[in-house]
Amino acid sequence: MLRFVLKRLVSLWLSLVVASVVIFLFVEVVPGDPAAYMLGMNAQEDTLNALREQLGLNGSLLERYLSWVGGMLRGDFGTSYTYRTPVSEMIGERMWISLPLAVFALALSTLIAFPAGIWAASKRGSIADVSVMSLTQLGVAIPNFWFAMLMVLLFAVNLRWFSAGGFAGWDVGFLPAMKSLTLPAVALALPQASILARVMRSSLLDTLGEDYIRTARAKGLSRRQALWKHALRNALIPVLTIIGLQFSFLMAGAIIIENVFFLPGLGRLVFQSISARDLIVVESVVMLLVFAVILVNFLVDVAYALVDPRLRVRS
Amino acid sequence: MNRALIIGAVLSGAFALAALISFVWVPYDVTGVDIANRLKAPSLGHLFGTDHFGRDIFSMIMVGARTSIAVAVVAVGIGMLIGIPLGLAAAARKGSLLDELIMRGNDLVFAFPSLLIAIMITAVFGASAVNAIVAIGIFNIPVFARLVRGAALSLWTKDYVLAARVSGKGAARISFEHILPNVTNLLIVQGTIQFSLGILAEAGLSYVGLGAQPPTPSWGRMLAESQTMFSFAPHLAIFPGLAILLTVLGLNLMGDGLRDVLDPRLRRARR
Numbered sequence: 001m002l003r004f005v006l007k008r009l010v011s012l013w014l015s016l017v018v019a020s021v022v023i024f025l026f027v028e029v030v031p032g033d034p035a036a037y038m039l040g041m042n043a044q045e046d047t048l049n050a051l052r053e054q055l056g057l058n059g060s061l062l063e064r065y066l067s068w069v070g071g072m073l074r075g076d077f078g079t080s081y082t083y084r085t086p087v088s089e090m091i092g093e094r095m096w097i098s099l100p101l102a103v104f105a106l107a108l109s110t111l112i113a114f115p116a117g118i119w120a121a122s123k124r125g126s127i128a129d130v131s132v133m134s135l136t137q138l139g140v141a142i143p144n145f146w147f148a149m150l151m152v153l154l155f156a157v158n159l160r161w162f163s164a165g166g167f168a169g170w171d172v173g174f175l176p177a178m179k180s181l182t183l184p185a186v187a188l189a190l191p192q193a194s195i196l197a198r199v200m201r202s203s204l205l206d207t208l209g210e211d212y213i214r215t216a217r218a219k220g221l222s223r224r225q226a227l228w229k230h231a232l233r234n235a236l237i238p239v240l241t242i243i244g245l246q247f248s249f250l251m252a253g254a255i256i257i258e259n260v261f262f263l264p265g266l267g268r269l270v271f272q273s274i275s276a277r278d279l280i281v282v283e284s285v286v287m288l289l290v291f292a293v294i295l296v297n298f299l300v301d302v303a304y305a306l307v308d309p310r311l312r313v314r315s
Numbered sequence: 316m317n318r319a320l321i322i323g324a325v326l327s328g329a330f331a332l333a334a335l336i337s338f339v340w341v342p343y344d345v346t347g348v349d350i351a352n353r354l355k356a357p358s359l360g361h362l363f364g365t366d367h368f369g370r371d372i373f374s375m376i377m378v379g380a381r382t383s384i385a386v387a388v389v390a391v392g393i394g395m396l397i398g399i400p401l402g403l404a405a406a407a408r409k410g411s412l413l414d415e416l417i418m419r420g421n422d423l424v425f426a427f428p429s430l431l432i433a434i435m436i437t438a439v440f441g442a443s444a445v446n447a448i449v450a451i452g453i454f455n456i457p458v459f460a461r462l463v464r465g466a467a468l469s470l471w472t473k474d475y476v477l478a479a480r481v482s483g484k485g486a487a488r489i490s491f492e493h494i495l496p497n498v499t500n501l502l503i504v505q506g507t508i509q510f511s512l513g514i515l516a517e518a519g520l521s522y523v524g525l526g527a528q529p530p531t532p533s534w535g536r537m538l539a540e541s542q543t544m545f546s547f548a549p550h551l552a553i554f555p556g557l558a559i560l561l562t563v564l565g566l567n568l569m570g571d572g573l574r575d576v577l578d579p580r581l582r583r584a585r586r
Contacts (some may be wrong), residue, residue: 018423143563255431255523
C-alpha cells in the first residue's frame with residue numbers, strides 16, 4: 001500500500017511540475033512581452049520598464065520560472081497588476097465562494113444520483129427505469145448556464161424564493177449564504193448528477209450479474225438484501241472514479257455559473273483578469289485550479305486502492 | 316430500426332438542414348436593425364419573436380447553427396487528425412518511450428479542464444471562434460488517442476495482424492490497413508459524442524464571451540445577450556437554449572443508437 005501511494009505521489013509531483021511549466025510558458029513566453037501586452041499599445045517606455053522590473057521579467061526564463069514556482073510554494077502568488085493587491089489575498093477571499101459551491105454541487109449531485117441510479121437498476125426495464133434514463137438524457141444535454149437562467153426566471157423572477165444573483169456573504173450567517181449558493185449549485189449539479197446516475201445504474205447492473213450475487217440469492221437473500229449488502233459496495237468503485245473526474249468539470253463549470261449568478265468567486269476573478277489583461281492573476285488561478293484537479297484525482301486513486309485491494313497488487 | 320438512432324438523426328438532421336438552408340435563405344436578415352419591431356413576443360410573423368434590435372430570433376438560430384456545427388466539426392476533426400495517429404503509434408509500440416510519452420501527455424491534457432485551456436488560449440491570443448475551436452480541439456486529442464490505443468492493443472493480438480506481419484508489412488502499414496478500419500465504428504460513435512460536447516462547449520465559451528465574436532451569430536452569445544432582458548422577454552433565452560438542448564440531445568441519442576447498431580456485442584453487454 002505504501003509503495004502504491006509513493007508511486008502515485010511521484011506521478012502527482014511530475015504532473016504538477018509539467019503543468020506548471022506548460023502554464024508558465026503559455027502565459028509568459030507565447031505573447032511576447034507580457035508587460036507590453038498588459039499595458040497596451042500606447043504604453044510609455046519607462047512604464048514598461050517599471051512593470052518589467054516589478055514582474056521580474058529582466059531575469060532569464062529559468063530564473064523567472066523558479067521564482068514563480070518558489071513564490072507559490074511559499075504562498076506568494078505575486079501582486080495583481082490591476083488591483084495592486086497580493087494575488088494570494090484575492091484568491092483567499094474568492095475561494096470561500098468557489099470551494100463551498102463546488103462541494104455543495106458535488107454533494108447535491110451525489111444525493112440525486114445515488115438513489116436515482118439504484119432505483120433504476122433495481123427496477124430494470126420498468127417505467128421507473130425508463131423515466132430515470134430519459135431524464136438523465138435530458139440532464140446531460142442541457143447547457144447548465146441555460147438551466148441556471150431558467151431557474152432564475154422561475155425561482156427568482158416569478159416565485160421570488162431566491163435572489164437572482166450575488167452573494168450574501170458568510171458574515172450574515174450560514175443559511176443566507178448557502179441560500180445564495182443554492183441555485184448555482186443546483187445548476188452545476190444537474191448534468192453531473194445525470195452522468196453519475198447513469199454510471200451508478202450500469203455499474204450496479206454489472207455487479208448484479210456476478211456469480212457471488214447469485215450465490216447470495218441462492219443462500220436465501222432477497223433481491224433487495226443482495227443489492228444493498230453485496231452489490232452496492234462493489235458497484236461503488238467505478239462511481240468513485242467518476243466523482244473524482246467530475247470535480248474538474250465542477251471547477252470548470254463553476255467558472256461559467258459564477259458569471260450567470262454574479263458570484264464573486266474564482267471564476268469571475270479569472271474573467272475580470274482576462275479583460276483587464278492581468279496575466280499574473282490568470283496564471284496563478286489557472287495553476288491553482290489545475291492543482292486542485294490533480295490533487296483530487298490523486299486522492300481518489302488512493303481511496304480507490306483502500307477500497308479495492310486488487311488495485312494495489314496490480315499497480 | 317433503432318428508435319434512439321431515428322429520433323437522434325431527425326433532431327440533429329433538422330439543425331444541420333437549418334444551417335445549410337441559412338446559406339441561401341433566412342426568413343429575415345439577421346444583420347439588419349428593426350427598432351419598430353424590437354422585443355416582440357412569438358407570433359406568426361416572427362415564429363420565435365424578435366430581440367432588442369428587432370432581429371428575428373428564428374433566423375438567428377438558423378444562422379447560429381452554422382457557427383455551432385462548424386466549430387464542433389473542426390474541433391472533432393482536429394482531435395481525430397492528431398489523436399488517431401498518436402493512438403495507433405502508441406499501440407504499435409506498446410511500452411516504448413513513445414507510448415509512455417503519448418499516454419502521459421494525454422494525462423496532462425485531461426488534468427486541465429477544457430474550459431481552462433480555452434481560458435488560457437483566449438487570455439493570451441484573444442477571444443474568437445478560431446481560438447475556441449483550437450481549445451475544444453486540443454481537448455479532443457487525448458480522447459481519440461486513448462480510444463484508438465485501447466482498441467488497437469487488442470487488435471494487435473489478432474491472427475490477421477500476425478498474418479500481415481508475417482507477410483512483411485511494417486507497423487505503420489498494418490496500423491492503417493488493418494487496425495484503423497476495425498476501429499472505425501468506435502470512432503464514429505465517439506465522434507458523435509465529442510461533437511455534442513463540442514456544441515455544448517462552444518455555447519458555453521460564446522456565452523462568457525470567449526467564443527464567436529459579433530456580428531457572427533451564435534447560440535451561446537444570444538443567451539448572453541438575453542441575460543439582462545429575459546425577465547420580461549423570456550423568449551430571448553428560451554429558444555436559443557432549446558436549440559442547444561435539442562441538438563445535443565439529438566447527437567447523444569444518435570451516438571447511443573449508432574453504438575447499438577454498429578456493435579451488437581456492446582448491446583448485450585450494456586444492458
